Amino acid sequence: MSLLVVGSVAIDTVEAPGGRAEDVVGGAALYFSLAASFFTPVRMVGVVGADFPRSVLADLARRGVDLAGLEERPGRTFRWSGRYHEDVNVRDTLHLDLGVFGDFRPTLPAGYRDSRYVFLANIDPVLQASVLDQLHAPGLIGCDTMNHWIAESRPALERLLGRVGMLVINDEEARLLSGERNIVRAAARILSMGPHSVLIKRGEYGIIQFAGQSVFAVPAFPLEEVTDPTGAGDCFAGGVMGELARSGDTSPAGLRRAIVYGSVMGSFVVEDFGPRRLLQLTREAIDRRYRQFVSLTDLDGG
């Protein structure tokens, strides 16, 4: 089943544990699309400037990402530069230039309006809602957000959450959104806002998911080196939504499997700068690491 993602496409410069990398492509929609493309066809809606490398568009197309919804406009692509701390769960933004992303108004090609699986990556919640307004009959709607919108656009965000099935955020965002420090109470508060499940990203500690009375935890994959954490959360979301769109199984067990696939994709992307690792990845490597994830918590393993 086709999967729609709407979000940023960017050119990043990062100072990460593995060193410095200049002008690597990134952005939530790009990472999400590449990760999801290993599971299902992806429709990507975003905007790039004239400076965006065309070879990357060819890479995306080769991986089955439909680019009919990617606007190309005169001007510069959204640029972000940041520095990760020794604790890679923390990063500072050094420079931000919105470029053509500054007046991005997502418009779905007519052929995208029937999308059943939809992911609203982190953008203004008013724009996220405008995407939903353009859809005929969305099935599962996933959504990300960030501290800025929680603090500055809470009414719009709360209206949006009433229309969202699955919220994917990090623990700091979950605490800010809910006003609760304890993660169990934070999740209960968020579920009362609308989503039927909330997936909380905890960096090097993995994922915890709350859905109704059910709680599911996946540890992060124990990596000896994290070269560049950029895109881990977006690749996680791409793996989750990609596997759900592929299987069509949104039962509790189907969701748990998808969360492990998401964790697999997040664990790969950090092994190299930008999306490099994803571009060399095979389905076999994904399934091999899926089995390693299972053995991480397998009581009969070792």
Add this chain to the structure above:
Amino acid sequence: MSLLVVGSVAIDTVEAPGGRAEDVVGGAALYFSLAASFFTPVRMVGVVGADFPRSVLADLARRGVDLAGLEERPGRTFRWSGRYHEDVNVRDTLHLDLGVFGDFRPTLPAGYRDSRYVFLANIDPVLQASVLDQLHAPGLIGCDTMNHWIAESRPALERLLGRVGMLVINDEEARLLSGERNIVRAAARILSMGPHSVLIKRGEYGIIQFAGQSVFAVPAFPLEEVTDPTGAGDCFAGGVMGELARSGDTSPAGLRRAIVYGSVMGSFVVEDFGPRRLLQLTREAIDRRYRQFVSLTDLDGG
């Protein structure tokens, strides 16, 4: 199989998320013994002053803890007072009075020298080694330590680690001991010092265990309230060693089951101040929570 623990017995005053509690009994050996007593008979070696409540000794004896190795000396019991941060993984020591614990020299009763399962709770590594010297043929030796000994007594600690099978420490201690920030590299470095397994406690994120090439992770139990985190790590160790001594199964799978039982015991003790929750606990409640732990990471669950 009988399990020996050597460590502190204390009277604590804590300011914790659940409020303030004065003069509650504690100490690593006490928490460890109570937790382990649900699995196997325990021999406890420590020292208390004349001020230690006799009713607690009766509670311990009733739970099958052998107190022949608990010295009672004139003077005051070790007293600790501390304050937990909003983030309960962090605490400040407000006051420390070693009392009779200041010149504790552990001496095993003759009947304890045949102990096969041994846990060296956090004390001076020179004293920990002196305990091993008194044992005839220890089987599995578990060990805890803390930042103070890592920084101030590294040679003695490194000699000790060559004699230890299982090290149980927190992530900050693992980083300090190994000089590695990455937890996978930290664990590899620690395993090269002697222990065949290292169990790293990550507070609200649970446990990660490294043994040879095997990695096992258990999330923390998602609790809505943590009343008093004191003793969580010691009860974890007590559950692990208690279950191993009971089953005699130190295979990788046996170790994984024991780690879940340890996590269960750690999750109970924080529900009330001091050891109160442990004193009301039943074996049925332990097994019920064990099944909840399994479902936390069960791919077919939900």
